[in-house]
Amino acid sequence: MYLKDIDLRELYRKWKKNLKQFRGFYRSTPFVTLQDYDDFKLKCCEQGKYDELAENILLQINEGTLCIVDLPFDVIIDIALVFNNKYRINPVLNINMFFNEHGIIGTEDNISKLINNSLMLEDINTDKFIMLYDYDRYDDSIDVKKIYDKLNNQYGIGDDDFPHASFLKRFGYGKVSVFTKKVVKEDMKLQLDYLQKEIEVKIEEVECFE
Structure with missing residues (x-):
């Protein structure tokens, strides 16, 4: 199966369908940019590598808690499929990945993972949601000034990518549980610092083997 054989618009719609109030946090960028990607x-x-991780995350959240997962690309795409197909929870993919053959981030393996899992995504209709972010969206250790043969397609989380306290309260969320690596990304930390002034925030360290 080749990239050119894939209906990217249809895959985009599959993830977007039934997101309801969370639709504004879903990003089309990965699917849009893949339309111009070399075949x-x-x-x-x-498949199944992170099923246990998904189960462990769910065991730690309760009613009225919004779960946010900030882990590497392939991990969140895998657990998104588990949350959707097995646990009937809508995954909200806030992945603003600009796929480009010469990009600093985003690989053909990532693309294959996204497309394969998108094809297997089942149609569900539920009021349960989980938000997913790509931990590898940027790398502080990279000096972009010294990279001349790559496109700097790294990105960060902005205010429009993250639910505000008023939004959470309106839809019955009184707590946010964040599952991420030991070092919390700075852009995520800024959002959580602001949020926890009004909403309880709990950060859980996750060990995942890529």
């Missing part, structure tokens, strides 16, 4: 043969992707 290549998609890889078959391993």
Whole structure:
């Protein structure tokens, strides 16, 4: 199966469908930019690697708690499929990835994972949601001034990418649980610092093996 054989608009719609009040946090960028990506043969992707991680996350959240996951791309795409198909929870993909053949971030493996899992995504209608962010959206250790053969397509989380306290309260959320790596990304930390002035925020460290 090749990239050119994929109906990217249809895959975009599958993730967007039934997001209801969370639709504004979903990003089309990965699917839009893939329309201009050079064709290549998609890889078959391993499934089930992060099923246990998804289960462990769900065991730690309660009614009235919004779960936010900030982990590497392939991890969140895998657990998104588990949340959707197995636990009937709508995954909200806030991934503003600008896929480009010469980009600093975003690989053909990432693309294969996204497309394969999108094809397997089942149609569900539920009032349960989980928000997912790509931890690898930027890398502070990279000096972009020294990279001349790559497009700097790194990005950060802005105010429009994150639910405000008023939004959460309106829809019955009194707490936010964030599952991420040991070092919380600075852009995520800024959003959480602001949010916790009005909403309880709990950060859970997650170990995931990529």
